Amino acid sequence: MTTKPLPRKKINKLFKEYKFKNYVLALEFATQVANLAEQENHHPLIALEWGRVRVWWWTHAIEGLHKNDFVCAAKQMNFKWIKF
Numbered sequence: 001m002t003t004k005p006l007p008r009k010k011i012n013k014l015f016k017e018y019k020f021k022n023y024v025l026a027l028e029f030a031t032q033v034a035n036l037a038e039q040e041n042h043h044p045l046i047a048l049e050w051g052r053v054r055v056w057w058w059t060h061a062i063e064g065l066h067k068n069d070f071v072c073a074a075k076q077m078n079f080k081w082i083k084f
Contacts, residue, residue, distance in 0.1 A: 012065050013058040014073045023050045033076055040075075042068045 020026040037043045047054040059066040
């Protein structure tokens, strides 16, 4: 039996990739993004790998971008403690 992946809708998203010296620093950053998401009650897709975190912001309910996405992305990019 062969299977095909379901087609994905093309939805505009805000994306940023961050690189770190090790897994622990990447995990700490991902945790900070998660804490921000909880504070804002707005949750991105976070992908964590060794030395890398990728974050996508978009609003599921409207299948696109909303003001909240831009606010959260800006806050995320202003984390002062980041040790790349």
